[in-house]
Amino acid sequence: MRNGARKTFAWRVVSILITTCRAQSVPGPTCGGQFDFQPWLEDFGQLTAEMADVLFTGGILPYVPPGSFKPLESKTTLFHPLRYSHSESTEQPPLYVLVERETWSAAEYFAAILQDNKAATIVGELTGGAGCGYTNGGIPAELRHSHVVVKMPDCVRLRKDGSDEVNGVIPDILVPWAQRDTPYTKDVKLSHALNAALAAESSKPLSHEEWEFQSDQNDEAHQ
Numbered sequence: 161m162r163n164g165a166r167k168t169f170a171w172r173v174v175s176i177l178i179t180t181c182r183a184q185s186v187p188g189p190t191c192g193g194q195f196d197f198q199p200w201l202e203d204f205g206q207l208t209a210e211m212a213d214v215l216f217t218g219g220i221l222p223y224v225p226p227g228s229f230k231p232l233e234s235k236t237t238l239f240h241p242l243r244y245s246h247s248e249s250t251e252q253p254p255l256y257v258l259v260e261r262e263t264w265s266a267a268e269y270f271a272a273i274l275q276d277n278k279a280a281t282i283v284g285e286l287t288g289g290a291g292c293g294y295t296n297g298g299i300p301a302e303l304r305h306s307h308v309v310v311k312m313p314d315c316v317r318l319r320k321d322g323s324d325e326v327n328g329v330i331p332d333i334l335v336p337w338a339q340r341d342t343p344y345t346k347d348v349k350l351s352h353a354l355n356a357a358l359a360a361e362s363s364k365p366l367s368h369e370e371w372e373f374q375s376d377q378n379d380e381a382h383q
Contacts, residue, residue: 217272222320241277255280256354259329260337265293269317271329276320282331283354289328292317333357 216222219239226246229235236243257280259271268287274280291313298311317325335353337346 216318216320217269217276217325218320223277240273256283257281258350259284259287259331261285261288263287263329264290268325268329272319272325275329275332281333282329283333283350284331284335285337286331287329289326291315291324291326 218241219237221239224239224242226242226248228242229238232238255274257271257274259267259282263271263284264287268290269292271280271282271287275282292315293313294311295314298313301310301312302308303310313326319325333353335346335350337349341349
């Protein structure tokens with residue numbers, strides 16, 4: 161898709177969203193101030209994929225805040241996590257999700273959507289890379305001239321950074337597992353990788369937000 165066509169397509173999508181918001185009595189061009197379309201439009205213009213049921217791992221949009229598009233019946237198509245009532249917070253306990261080379265399809269989707277939304281730390285090795293999945297063996301496609309049959313995933317789904325899910329999910333913490341490893345050896349390597357990552361994380365200086373939060377906690381403890 162050429163750049164001009166991408167922009168036209170993006171504007172059509174945004175126009176539909178704004179029209180729907182207004183039709184359901186949501187004031188303003190940003191759907192009641194819940195979502196600013198312009199940054200998304202600029203990001204979207206750099207992509208080269210057509211939109212079907214989903215575009216990004218999380219839906220048609222790469223990200224929207226919790227509670228957005230409340231009046232819209234299509235909100236869960238725009239961003240799948242909107243089907244759940246949740247709040248974002250850095251105070252929740254850390255979540256670690258383990259993946260390996262035999263992690264495929266829906267399991268990859270689960271890991272990808274958590275990683276894209278910074279909801280979990282992915283641990284393990286590069287996943288299989290099934291993309292949207294290979295239902296019943298995928299879609300066979302015969303090349304016109306060579307008649308070679310190529311297997312393709314059911315669809316293309318993009319990550320939040322614009323990369324293709326067929327690349328697989330790259331863990332935040334890589335574990336150097338080998339095919340010859342026994343379950344015990346895998347456990348040892350996993351424990352070592354986690355301990356090293358946690359030690360490195362604890363040695364980092366606090367961010368401004370973390371420092372303020374810790375300061376507030378200390379003040380409350382002394383009161």
